[in-house]
Amino acid sequence: MQTETIIYIIIAGITALLLALFQYVYKSKLKSKRKYVLTVLRALSIFGILLLLINPKLESFNYYDEKPTLVVAVDNSESITYLKQAENAKTLFNSLTTNPELKKRFNIKAYSFGKTTNTLDSLSFNEHQSNIAESLKKLGEVYANQTAPIIMLTDGNQTYGVDYSFGVKKIKQPIYPLILGDTTLYSDLSIKQLNVNRYVYLKNKFPIEIIANYSGVVSVTTDLKIWSGNSIVFRKPITFDASKTSEIVSTALIATSVGVKTYRVELTPINTEKNKVNNSKNFGVEVIDQKTNIALVSDRLHPDLGALKKSIEGNEQRSVSILKPKEYVSKIDDFQLVILYQPNNNFNELLKEIKNRKLNTFTITGATTNWNILNNTQDYFKQTITNQTENYQPNFNTNYGTFIVDNLDFNNFPPLKSEFGAFAITGPHDVLLYKTVNGITTDQIMLATFEANTTKHAILNGEDIWRWRAQTFLDTDSFVDFDNVINKLVQFLSSNKKRKRINIDYKSFYNGNDDVILTAQYFNKNFEFDKEASLSVVLRNKDINSLKEVPLLLNNGNYRVDLSGIEAGLYDFTIKHNSETVSSSGSFKVLAYNVEQQFLNADVSKLVSVAFNSGGKAYFKTELEQLINNLLGDKRFATIQKSTKNIVPLIDWKYLLVLIALSLFIEWFIRKYNGLI
Numbered sequence: 001m002q003t004e005t006i007i008y009i010i011i012a013g014i015t016a017l018l019l020a021l022f023q024y025v026y027k028s029k030l031k032s033k034r035k036y037v038l039t040v041l042r043a044l045s046i047f048g049i050l051l052l053l054i055n056p057k058l059e060s061f062n063y064y065d066e067k068p069t070l071v072v073a074v075d076n077s078e079s080i081t082y083l084k085q086a087e088n089a090k091t092l093f094n095s096l097t098t099n100p101e102l103k104k105r106f107n108i109k110a111y112s113f114g115k116t117t118n119t120l121d122s123l124s125f126n127e128h129q130s131n132i133a134e135s136l137k138k139l140g141e142v143y144a145n146q147t148a149p150i151i152m153l154t155d156g157n158q159t160y161g162v163d164y165s166f167g168v169k170k171i172k173q174p175i176y177p178l179i180l181g182d183t184t185l186y187s188d189l190s191i192k193q194l195n196v197n198r199y200v201y202l203k204n205k206f207p208i209e210i211i212a213n214y215s216g217v218v219s220v221t222t223d224l225k226i227w228s229g230n231s232i233v234f235r236k237p238i239t240f241d242a243s244k245t246s247e248i249v250s251t252a253l254i255a256t257s258v259g260v261k262t263y264r265v266e267l268t269p270i271n272t273e274k275n276k277v278n279n280s281k282n283f284g285v286e287v288i289d290q291k292t293n294i295a296l297v298s299d300r301l302h303p304d305l306g307a308l309k310k311s312i313e314g315n316e317q318r319s320v321s322i323l324k325p326k327e328y329v330s331k332i333d334d335f336q337l338v339i340l341y342q343p344n345n346n347f348n349e350l351l352k353e354i355k356n357r358k359l360n361t362f363t364i365t366g367a368t369t370n371w372n373i374l375n376n377t378q379d380y381f382k383q384t385i386t387n388q389t390e391n392y393q394p395n396f397n398t399n400y401g402t403f404i405v406d407n408l409d410f411n412n413f414p415p416l417k418s419e420f421g422a423f424a425i426t427g428p429h430d431v432l433l434y435k436t437v438n439g440i441t442t443d444q445i446m447l448a449t450f451e452a453n454t455t456k457h458a459i460l461n462g463e464d465i466w467r468w469r470a471q472t473f474l475d476t477d478s479f480v481d482f483d484n485v486i487n488k489l490v491q492f493l494s495s496n497k498k499r500k501r502i503n504i505d506y507k508s509f510y511n512g513n514d515d516v517i518l519t520a521q522y523f524n525k526n527f528e529f530d531k532e533a534s535l536s537v538v539l540r541n542k543d544i545n546s547l548k549e550v551p552l553l554l555n556n557g558n559y560r561v562d563l564s565g566i567e568a569g570l571y572d573f574t575i576k577h578n579s580e581t582v583s584s585s586g587s588f589k590v591l592a593y594n595v596e597q598q599f600l601n602a603d604v605s606k607l608v609s610v611a612f613n614s615g616g617k618a619y620f621k622t623e624l625e626q627l628i629n630n631l632l633g634d635k636r637f638a639t640i641q642k643s644t645k646n647i648v649p650l651i652d653w654k655y656l657l658v659l660i661a662l663s664l665f666i667e668w669f670i671r672k673y674n675g676l677i
Contacts, residue, residue: 005056012054016047034670041667048660051651060646068637069146070106071139071173072096075154075180076123077114077130078596085180086125088621089153092178093123095624096151105632105639111139115160128513128565129595130157133164136610140171147636149174149616151627155181156603159513159595165606165613174616174636176627181602183620187216188600189267190278192246199316200285205252210265212247214240215600220270224249227264238267255287260509260589278598282568282591284509292318292494297328297350298341300368305341307466312490314483325350337362337494342463344370351377360456360493366463367417380452381459384421391415392435392462394446398557400432401529402449403488404505404519406556408481411436413471416446416462423461427452435461449492456493501525502535502584504575512593516563520552520575520584534578535559543569568592 020043024035074093080086097108110120113135114127132154139150150173158164193211200206212224219241226234234251255261266280273279294312298305309320323331325346328338332353339362343351347370354361355378365374371383396410410433418435422444429450435442449458472482488505505519522533535552552559552575559575568590576583604618611618619627631637 005054008054009051009056012050013047016043016045016050019043019046034674038667038670041663041670044663045660045667048656048663052653052656052660055649055653056651057647057649061643062646063641063643066640066642067105067107068639069143069148070102070108070631070637071111071143071148071150072108072120073111073113073117073135073139073150073152073154074120074123075114075130075132075152076112076125077127077159078125078594079130079155079157079159079599080180081125082597083155083181083599083602085155085621086123089125089180090123092153092180092621092624096628099628101632102628106637111135127596129160130154131161132156132158133161133166136164136171136175140173143173147173149176149631149634149637151176151178152607153178153180154607155179155599155601156607157181157596157599158603159598165609171614173614175611175614176616176631177607177611177618178624178627179602179604179607179618179620182600183602183604185215186274186600187214187218187220187270187272188275188278189214189220189222189240189270189273190275190598191265191267191281194265194281194283196283196285197316198286200255200287201291202255202258202287202289205254206285207250207252210249210251212238212249212267214245216240217242222270223268225266225268226251226253227266228253228261233263255285258287258289260284260286262509262589262591275597275600277594278600282512282593284511284589284591286508288317292337292490293335294318294320294337294339294490294494295328295331295335296320296322296339296341297325297347298322299325299344299346300342302341302463303466304364304463307469308339308341308486311469311479311483311486314479315487318487318490329353332357337490339364342366342369343374344368345373348373348377358453358455362458362460362489362493364460364463364465365418367419369419371419379426380450380457381423381425383419383423383461386419386421388420389417390420390437391417392437392444392446394433395436395441397431397434399529400430401503401521401523402430402432403492404503404521404558405432405485405488406519406558408472408485409475412475414464414467416460416464416467418446418462425450425459449489456495458489458493500584501582502575502577504584504586506586506588508587509589509591511591512568513595514564516566516588516590518552518561518563518573518575520559522559522577522582529557533559535575536578537561537563538574538576539563539566540572541567541569542572566590 020039023042024039072093074089080089096102097110102108112118112120112123113130115129115131117135117138152175154177156177156179190213191210192213195209197206210224214220219239221237221239224236224238225232233253236249238247262282262284264280264282269276269279296305296308305322309322312318312320329350337360338354340347341364351373367389371385375382393415394410394413425445425448427450429448431445431448433447435444435446446462447460469479469482473479501523503521510516518537520535522530522535524530531554536549537552538547538549540547550561552561570589572585572587574583574585608618
């Protein structure tokens with residue numbers, strides 16, 4: 001208790017006593033001893049009230065020891081099993097987590113990592129990819145305010161994400177790699193990288209770039225072959241030696257038929273080669289008949305034009321031409337879709353031609369749009385003309401059902417500029433984005449799609465969409481999520497297929513280590529999204545004629561199933577409703593490739609570099625005791641004594657109120673009984 005508080009209590013006691021003496025003793029007419037009883041009661045009452053005002057408190061300190069944290073992260077990827085280190089990893093992990101001296105010195109926290117990092121439950125070594133960089137980043141964030149050493153049981157071979165040796169300087173924790181795997185160098189040939197476009201066009205040549213690597217000191221000669229089925233479509237002899245350990249081979253093949261075509265690149269193994277899995281790699285291309293030609297018509301320059309062109313042409317099946325209105329009218333038969341960017345007076349002839357030909361359109365409006373022209377040349381939507389603009393932010397409509405939209409946080413996007421005033425679409429429509437002003441969502445449409453008279457249309461009521469694409473890159477380091485939404489919108493507008501009650505989204509083929517994810521939307525008979533539907537996918541492997549049925553789960557407004565890990569092969573699938581006769585079908589191919597089997601040795605040099613740059617040290621699996629001793633002897637990881645200060649009231653106010661009330665009552669009763677009131 002503070003000295004100041006004690007002084008206040010003493011003053012309160014003296015004050016209470018003086019006031020009571022003044023009332024009942026000083027010049028009092030009471031002659032009996034009752035006046036002293038009344039004096040005590042009055043002094044207690046006044047002192048209690050003053051104590052409530054002072055509210056004295058006591059401070060107490062509790063001291064405790066906080067042990068440093070020791071993080072043990074185990075590589076749970078398939079490469080550990082392939083390098084025959086699974087048992088070593090389990091043994092080393094158990095030795096670390098059960099060591100009595102380490103347990104006494106540290107709070108041990110265990111994690112496993114593959115493509116993601118998780119609290120360790122069990123070790124299966126079945127992760128298809130390993131992302132060491134992401135694991136180090138997450139562990140660094142979790143223990144940012146602690147000097148927590150990180151022991152990583154890994155072979156150092158990363159198959160996914162950025163190079164983990166670059167970001168280690170941002171991590172404050174020292175890293176101690178415990179290296180798993182063979183460090184002996186063997187002569188080895190491998191396909192390091194293969195670059196090829198996903199889509200190609202019928203009867204066109206498509207380029208292929210292959211990077212072949214060699215580790216060894218003696219001169220060797222091998223053949224690089226590209227197989228299509230059982231036929232060799234390309235062959236080239238390659239010679240390697242100690243000074244020439246890599247070669248880039250470029251060639252081109254002809255797409256002869258439409259559909260998914262698979263190929264295999266292969267290096268003929270040398271006699272002393274230990275790992276032959278990394279000598280070959282499968283790849284696929286989808287051959288399409290023609291591009292979808294899209295006209296982006298504008299009478300002014302704007303950053304939106306470049307953003308839309310880049311976004312749409314990210315899909316190699318589509319080509320965008322930026323044209324003036326008169327240019328488009330003269331080439332109108334060359335395009336399958338037209339995007340009208342801020343129509344003005346020069347669009348008058350073009351708009352009439354579109355109406356006569358019943359063409360699909362995507363209209364984007366903004367500050368310079370001539371709404372008189374738009375309102376008079378079509379009957380689909382109307383805007384109240386105010387000649388004033390406003391900035392509106394988007395709000396995503398989770399019930400949107402024309403096509404599947406995911407992975408995009410519209411609510412954090414910058415605002416778009418558009419005409420202020422009421423806007424309405426006259427017929428049935430599906431709103432993707434509503435307008436938001438000052439955080440308040442309105443019922444005004446920002447982006448919507450609709451069908452009318454056998455045509456499809458979309459309207460975006462706002463300019464500066466280039467800011468959305470830039471924001472997507474800032475959030476995700478990629479334009480992919482934004483481009484996917486734009487391309488789904490373009491796909492809807494350029495297709496004349498009727499709307500289905502089950503919409504599905506998938507790729508025509510997946511590389512061996514890709515996530516095989518199918519997404520679906522289900523609508524009831526009124527074409528309203530149904531969140532209570534029971535959907536499942538029936539998957540048939542055409543190569544071995546096996547069937548399997550898996551339920552779809554609702555995730556972020558869509559039904560989703562993750563089929564990652566299925567065997568390579570050609571698959572047919574049907575997504576169906578379990579109680580209605582509604583279904584949708586498709587097919588895809590999974591190419592055989594296991595990136596975790598491409599390694600022959602542990603990446604010792606990179607792990608040693610990471611340890612050195614973080615203030616730690618790398619150890620081999622035979623140096624476990626040395627690692628433990630160094631951790632125990634490192635003064636950076638000392639136990640810290642901490643204290644907590646507890647402040648509690650000296651007197652419980654409830655009991656004090658009872659005492660005050662009781663003393664006042666007794667005083668009143670005595671005075672009443674003796675006729676003093």
